[in-house]
Amino acid sequence: MTDATRHSPGIARVNKPLQPNSFRGGPDSTGKFGGFGGRYVAETLMPLILEVEEAYAAAKADPAFDAEWRRLLTHYVGRPSPLWYAERLTEHLRAQAAPGKGAKIYFKRDELNHTGAHKINAVLGQILLAKRMGKKRIIAETGAGQHGVATATACALFDLPCTVFMGATDVARQQPNVFRMKLLGAEVVAVQSGAATLKDAMNEALRHWVAHVEDTYYCIGTVAGPHPYPMMVRDFQSIIGEELRGQMMAAEGRLPDILVAAIGGGSNAMGLFFPFLDDPDVRMFGVEAGGHGVHTVTGHAASLTGGRPGVLHGNRTYLLQDAEGQILEGHSISAGLDYPGVGPEHAWLHELGRVEYVNATDDEALAAFQLCSRMEGIIPALEPAHALAHVIKAAPELPAETLMVMNMCGRGDKDIFTVAGHLGVKL
Numbered sequence: 001m002t003d004a005t006r007h008s009p010g011i012a013r014v015n016k017p018l019q020p021n022s023f024r025g026g027p028d029s030t031g032k033f034g035g036f037g038g039r040y041v042a043e044t045l046m047p048l049i050l051e052v053e054e055a056y057a058a059a060k061a062d063p064a065f066d067a068e069w070r071r072l073l074t075h076y077v078g079r080p081s082p083l084w085y086a087e088r089l090t091e092h093l094r095a096q097a098a099p100g101k102g103a104k105i106y107f108k109r110d111e112l113n114h115t116g117a118h119k120i121n122a123v124l125g126q127i128l129l130a131k132r133m134g135k136k137r138i139i140a141e142t143g144a145g146q147h148g149v150a151t152a153t154a155c156a157l158f159d160l161p162c163t164v165f166m167g168a169t170d171v172a173r174q175q176p177n178v179f180r181m182k183l184l185g186a187e188v189v190a191v192q193s194g195a196a197t198l199k200d201a202m203n204e205a206l207r208h209w210v211a212h213v214e215d216t217y218y219c220i221g222t223v224a225g226p227h228p229y230p231m232m233v234r235d236f237q238s239i240i241g242e243e244l245r246g247q248m249m250a251a252e253g254r255l256p257d258i259l260v261a262a263i264g265g266g267s268n269a270m271g272l273f274f275p276f277l278d279d280p281d282v283r284m285f286g287v288e289a290g291g292h293g294v295h296t297v298t299g300h301a302a303s304l305t306g307g308r309p310g311v312l313h314g315n316r317t318y319l320l321q322d323a324e325g326q327i328l329e330g331h332s333i334s335a336g337l338d339y340p341g342v343g344p345e346h347a348w349l350h351e352l353g354r355v356e357y358v359n360a361t362d363d364e365a366l367a368a369f370q371l372c373s374r375m376e377g378i379i380p381a382l383e384p385a386h387a388l389a390h391v392i393k394a395a396p397e398l399p400a401e402t403l404m405v406m407n408m409c410g411r412g413d414k415d416i417f418t419v420a421g422h423l424g425v426k427l
């Protein structure tokens with residue numbers, strides 16, 4: 001990265017110490033990333049968590065496991081996902097920038113994966129693991145429905161019964177994905193507790209797992225939950241950043257300067273970032289859901305910007321909570337981003353200052369959603385539309401030689417009803 005890039009106005013680097021020799025060393029043997037992560041679970045769940053940890057360690061060391069997962073990624077998912085130079089968007093933003101400014105924008109196109117998002121990468125790894133462990137049925141939680149659809153898909157492929165827990169609010173706002181899961185043969189359980197969104201779905205899935213530990217594998221959709229889930233989901237999603245390294249070298253002969261990804265629980269972002277964490281010249285931005293604005297108390301889901309450390313769903317991380325430590329409901333226009341927590345590795349990278357966490361509001365994401373559709377012929381999911389909103393803000397301030405890559409982690413078909421509603425269009 002050039003000096004000018006580093007000191008560009010508007011995306012000034014947060015001045016925090018960079019401590020460890022490697023940012024890729026975590027977690028430790030207890031599942032901790034610095035003071036975050038771990039496994040805070042009921043006694044009854046502990047043997048099962050240890051069983052998952054042991055099985056994953058053995059699978060990771062087995063070349064046949066890796067080969068089977070990669071075969072599925074190639075022939076079933078359609079990987080590698082392309083790296084796309086978003087030329088019209090780049091030129092559009094350059095037209096608004098000062099001379100010599102306007103970063104070159106690329107999309108890593110994980111929305112082209114089978115099932116329409118990055119979730120399938122980690123689902124296939126986990127379903128292969130579940131089979132290896134001899135588990136007979138699969139449960140999952142889902143927010144936007146993409147993880148539920150990916151899990152239902154893999155279960156259809158491997159002939160495994162599948163139950164997906166989904167908050168009733170999300171069932172209502174993600175109808176196309178609910179129907180897809182049912183078509184694929186999954187049972188969808190609408191969870192009524194709390195705000196009836198992702199947090200509540202995960203609570204219910206964990207409760208169910210405790211009662212069915214013998215035959216059931218819990219397929220978690222993001223880099224959250226107790227150890228080893230944050231590490232395991234990150235490892236599977238790192239295929240995104242690994243592919244990008246080679247693709248960027250082929251396209252530009254060097255590594256990217258800036259990576260940008262949306263943060264719900266943080267799995268697509270960890271997948272993009274992890275392979276670059278020890279490349280000091282690569283800056284990384286995680287974009288949280290700013291909702292109605294991070295100045296509001298419960299009108300956003302920016303847990304790193306507006307939360308503080310606590311324990312939820314088996315790990316210690318940044319959470320939105322009230323003065324007494326009760327978890328607050330997050331808000332976002334995007335069902336995949338309204339989780340009131342974040343994966344523990346992000347909490348650690350945030351405290352170290354290695355990754356910079358910003359946010360985009362509902363309105364900014366809606367504007368980015370429409371601009372991308374018209375400029376690139378790509379209808380993004382509302383989740384990556386948040387990342388794109390940051391790209392739109394930052395790119396015009398950066399020197400033109402800056403290479404900026406945004407993870408297009410999902411396609412927007414599932415969101416057209418939500419967006420139409422916000423635009424006052426009746427479908």
Ligand SMILES: Cc1ncc(COP(=O)(O)O)c(C=O)c1O
Pocket residue numbers: 117118143144145146147221222223262263264265266267268269335336337381383384409410411
């Ligand atoms: C398309 C898409 N992107 C992003 C997310 C957020 O999850 P994560 O932060 O784990 O990538 C979701 C979650 O449902 C999603 O469906």
